[in-house]
Amino acid sequence: MAQAIEGRSLKQIAWSRLRRDRVALAGGITAILLILVAVFAPLLNRVFGHPQNEFHQDLINPNLGGIPEPGTWGGVSADFLLGVQPVTGRDLFTQIIYGSRVSLLVAFLATLVAVVIGVVMGIVAGYFGGWVDAVISRLMDLILAFPLVLFGIALISVLPPRNSVRIWLLIAIIGGFSWPYIGRIIRGQTMSLREREFVEAARGSGASSRWILFRELLPNLAAPILVYSTLIIPTNILFEAALSFLGVGVAPPTPSWGRLLSDAVNYYEFDPMYMAVPGCAIFITVLAFNLFGDGLRDALDPKASR
Amino acid sequence: MDELEHQVTAPNHTARLDQRTPLLVVRDLVKHFPIRTGFLRKAVGAVRAVDRVSFDLESDETLGLVGESGCGKTTLGRTILRLVEPTSGRAFFKGKDLFAASGEEMRKLRRHMQMVFQDPYASLNPRMTVEQIVGMPLSIHGIARGRQRQERVCELLGQVGLAPRFLSRYPHEFSGGQRQRIGLARALALNPDLILCDEPVSALDVSVQAQVLNLLQDIKKAFRLSYLLISHDLAVVRHLADRTAVMYLGKIAEIARSEDLFTHPAHPYTQALLSAIPSASPGQRGQQILLSGDVPTPISPPPGCRFHPRCPVAFDRCRLEEPIEVELEPAHRVACHLYDPHAAVPSG
Numbered sequence: 001m002a003q004a005i006e007g008r009s010l011k012q013i014a015w016s017r018l019r020r021d022r023v024a025l026a027g028g029i030t031a032i033l034l035i036l037v038a039v040f041a042p043l044l045n046r047v048f049g050h051p052q053n054e055f056h057q058d059l060i061n062p063n064l065g066g067i068p069e070p071g072t073w074g075g076v077s078a079d080f081l082l083g084v085q086p087v088t089g090r091d092l093f094t095q096i097i098y099g100s101r102v103s104l105l106v107a108f109l110a111t112l113v114a115v116v117i118g119v120v121m122g123i124v125a126g127y128f129g130g131w132v133d134a135v136i137s138r139l140m141d142l143i144l145a146f147p148l149v150l151f152g153i154a155l156i157s158v159l160p161p162r163n164s165v166r167i168w169l170l171i172a173i174i175g176g177f178s179w180p181y182i183g184r185i186i187r188g189q190t191m192s193l194r195e196r197e198f199v200e201a202a203r204g205s206g207a208s209s210r211w212i213l214f215r216e217l218l219p220n221l222a223a224p225i226l227v228y229s230t231l232i233i234p235t236n237i238l239f240e241a242a243l244s245f246l247g248v249g250v251a252p253p254t255p256s257w258g259r260l261l262s263d264a265v266n267y268y269e270f271d272p273m274y275m276a277v278p279g280c281a282i283f284i285t286v287l288a289f290n291l292f293g294d295g296l297r298d299a300l301d302p303k304a305s306r
Numbered sequence: 307m308d309e310l311e312h313q314v315t316a317p318n319h320t321a322r323l324d325q326r327t328p329l330l331v332v333r334d335l336v337k338h339f340p341i342r343t344g345f346l347r348k349a350v351g352a353v354r355a356v357d358r359v360s361f362d363l364e365s366d367e368t369l370g371l372v373g374e375s376g377c378g379k380t381t382l383g384r385t386i387l388r389l390v391e392p393t394s395g396r397a398f399f400k401g402k403d404l405f406a407a408s409g410e411e412m413r414k415l416r417r418h419m420q421m422v423f424q425d426p427y428a429s430l431n432p433r434m435t436v437e438q439i440v441g442m443p444l445s446i447h448g449i450a451r452g453r454q455r456q457e458r459v460c461e462l463l464g465q466v467g468l469a470p471r472f473l474s475r476y477p478h479e480f481s482g483g484q485r486q487r488i489g490l491a492r493a494l495a496l497n498p499d500l501i502l503c504d505e506p507v508s509a510l511d512v513s514v515q516a517q518v519l520n521l522l523q524d525i526k527k528a529f530r531l532s533y534l535l536i537s538h539d540l541a542v543v544r545h546l547a548d549r550t551a552v553m554y555l556g557k558i559a560e561i562a563r564s565e566d567l568f569t570h571p572a573h574p575y576t577q578a579l580l581s582a583i584p585s586a587s588p589g590q591r592g593q594q595i596l597l598s599g600d601v602p603t604p605i606s607p608p609p610g611c612r613f614h615p616r617c618p619v620a621f622d623r624c625r626l627e628e629p630i631e632v633e634l635e636p637a638h639r640v641a642c643h644l645y646d647p648h649a650a651v652p653s654g
Contacts, residue, residue: 197429200389201492205443206416219433 014223017299024295030288038100048081049094053253056080056089067271082277086267092260092274096281099255103285106170107236113175114236115229118182119221123213125183126190137187140180148177149242156248163250170243170250174236181235182228189224193217223300230293234286241282257282327401328362329499329532330386335359335395337378337385341605354604355381357556358395365499368526368533370547370564372540372579374601378556379536383502386534387419388412400499417447420493424505426485430477436463436488437473443495462491465528466521483514487521494529504536519545540583544568549637552576555612556604558631562638572640574617611643619644 018024037044050056060068067086076083082092125136152173159165193199194217202216243249244258252259257278264275336359338352355378363369371379384390386397388404397404399415407415420443423429430439440459444450450458460470466487477485486506493501506522507515523546526533537543543550544564551561552575560573571577578595597616602608608615614624623643632645 197423197425198431200384201421201423201429201489202431202442202446204387204389204416204421205446205492205496206413207442207446208413211446216431216434220431222433 014296014299018295021295021299023291024299027288027291027293027295030284031292034100034285034288035104037097038104041097041101044097045094049097050080050091052090052094052098052255054090056084056091058089060084060086060089067267073273076273083273085263086271086274092277095255095260096257096277099257099260099278100281100285102167102250102254102256103237103240103282106167106174106240107233109171110174110178110236110240111229111232113171114179114232115182115225117175118179119186119218119225121179122183122186123190123217123221126187127194127209127213127217129191133187136183140183143177143180146177148173149246151177152243153246153248156243161251163254166250170240174239178232178236178239181232182225185224185228186221189221190217193220227293227297227300230289230296234289234293237282237286237289329365329367329400330363330534331396331398332362332386333360333396335382335385335397336393337381337390338393351605354556354607356385357607359553359556359558361551361558361561363500363532363534365532366530367549368535368547370543370550371534371536371553372538372543372550373553375538376601376604377553378604379553380504382553383421383504383534383536387416387421387502389421417443417496418498419500419502420496420498421502421504422486422489422493422506425509426482426489427477427509429489430485432477435474435476436468439477439488440491440495443492447496449496458495459491462494463488465494465525466491481514482510483518486510486518490518490521490525494525497529498531500532500534502534502536505538506535507542508537508539515542522546540568540579552579555601555607557612557641558639559613559642560638560640562635562640566635566638572634572638572645573613573642574619574644575613578618611641 018028045052068084068089073083080091080093082096084090085092085095121136121140125133155173156166156169159169199212199216202212207216240249241256241258241261244256245262247259247262249258250256260278261275261282264271264278268275335356336354337356338354340349341351341353342348343350357378359378359382361369371382373379381390385392386404388407392405395405399419402411402415404412404415434442437456437459440462441450441455444455444458456473459473463470463472468484468487468491472480477488480488486509490506503522507518510518519542522533525531533546535543535547547564549562550564550567552559552567552573554575560567560571560576562572567576568580571580574595578597581593581595595618597618599616602612602615609628610626611617611620611624611629614620617624621643627643629641629643629646631639631641632647633639634645
């Protein structure tokens with residue numbers, strides 16, 4: 001009797017859907033490549049780049065205010081794949097791949113913080129309801145209404161510009177302010193799950209609330225957690241870039257995409273490539289994670305027909 | 307050897323006979339769900355789901371609980387297991403006060419009273435394997451784990467007629483009947499004394515219903531346990547229950563041994579329900595008593611006897627006074643003014 005029912009698990013269904021979704025797949029592959037670039041940045045740099053603080057004065061024209069020779073696309077050559085920075089003449093490729101490390105590290109860890117807080121708060125609010133739910137929901141409203149960028153600037157700028165402190169602070173602020181997005185979704189999902197009879201069955205067997213929350217409900221929330229984590233990552237990348245652009249990100253000399261952009265503002269009329277390169281890096285990264293996240297959501301949606 | 311065993315078990319047995327404590331005693335159980343509206347969540351009324359219900363359940367006995375949907379039979383069951391907190395009343399399980407038990411005491415008591423659910427699709431966690439589902443109660447109470455737990459789960463699956471190779475399967479791979487067997491295996495895991503079966507077969511195909519009912523009966527014999535069987539299906543109850551209680555709008559209308567109740571129904575409501583059962587031989591079919599109207603809302607039940615607006619034999623007193631339970635014969639109680647010895651002559 002049972003052999004006749006060849007059931008496909010959700011994982012298999014999702015994977016077969018995802019495999020056919022070329023856009024999502026392209027986004028996923030790009031995202032993985034970007035992660036690999038960040039992980040192997042020193043190795044890549046040894047092959048294709050130059051040491052981080054090696055100045056190449058020969059590639060810039062001091063008579064033109066320190067921009068690379070006009071007509072060379074910002075100093076692009078076989079030796080300098082993405083050109084050089086104005087004034088200093090440092091390799092832009094090196095800056096970009098080292099910058100991806102900061103961007104992705106901050107975005108990933110901040111997402112981890114957001115997911116852990118969001119899932120715990122959402123599941124607790126959704127399961128217990130009543131005043132617990134009221135308190136947590138109002139807290140989420142409060143955080144979502146908070147002028148986040150101002151808060152970030154204010155807090156980070158009064159602290160010592162040591163990177164060891166700043167990176168963790170960035171992660172804490174970005175994560176601490178983005179958890180309500182996932183928290184709300186988990187709360188809603190939990191509210192519908194807790195009415196299912198298997199929760200009552202566990203309670204009838206003597207399970208504690210903690211057991212029900214983390215052993216019974218959490219495995220059923222895997223799909224939304226995965227999807228919304230993937231969709232929070234690009235938001236956090238943008239947020240880190242914005243803070244760096246405003247000068248409250250990681251401190252120099254550690255390279256960062258946001259700071260490269262803000263630096264490029266001074267030169268965009270004469271050296272547009274300097275702005276285009278970090279801009280494209282941010283754009284491609286955010287787009288890749290977004291496309292993958294959207295595809296994942298469609299693939300895991302039980303109601304989708306494909 | 308035999309003698310020794312006899313000596314050991316005999317005193318226990320007599321003690322049990324002397325005490326005659328039923329496994330489960332329920333007295334004046336009330337569950338009202340407040341209806342709250344407005345900003346301050348003020349209670350403006352209450353759904354009287356269960357209203358002063360009393361009954362006993364002996365060990366090794368099956369008590370059927372029948373009634374239309376919305377009559378409070380499911381709420382009654384869940385209140386006894388304290389999945390829903392009671393409004394008032396008392397319940398004793400093996401002599402222990404259920405509603406006074408603390409969280410930890412209740413957790414221990416739950417080992418002895420388990421539940422089989424109506425919906426075999428919602429009652430099994432879709433993200434857990436059969437081994438995890440059936441073994442869950444064992445893990446919660448720290449009884450067995452790892453290899454030991456797996457062996458026990460295999461044994462339980464065997465008892466409900468499932469092969470051990472299903473251990474690592476997920477619920478969606480099974481049919482409704484098989485899922486209900488998994489649910490039963492989970493309920494049996496802790497060797498309970500009482501299993502509450504809430505519409506155990508009503509979600510199943512008719513062809514599978516009989517299999518599961520027979521399994522329930524076999525299990526009961528093998529494990530010597532008691533069932534509280536909730537169903538709207540009179541045939542199911544007649545097949546399994548030793549005694550049957552008929553509920554109407556949160557109250558027990560009639561309770562008796564099943565063969566008594568099905569052959570000599572006393573309450574007009576029971577008579578109407580039984581007359582609606584289709585007969586296998588069309589010629590033999592008795593007159594069907596048709597009830598007019600719908601079940602009144604349990605928010606404001608009718609005054610007097612709750613059944614009087616639909617009762618074909620209601621008289622004045624039924625509209626004014628709530629009937630109390632009368633014992634017609636030993637173990638056959640009915641709540642109807644027709645049988646009140648003090649009101650043999652209807653006044654007016």
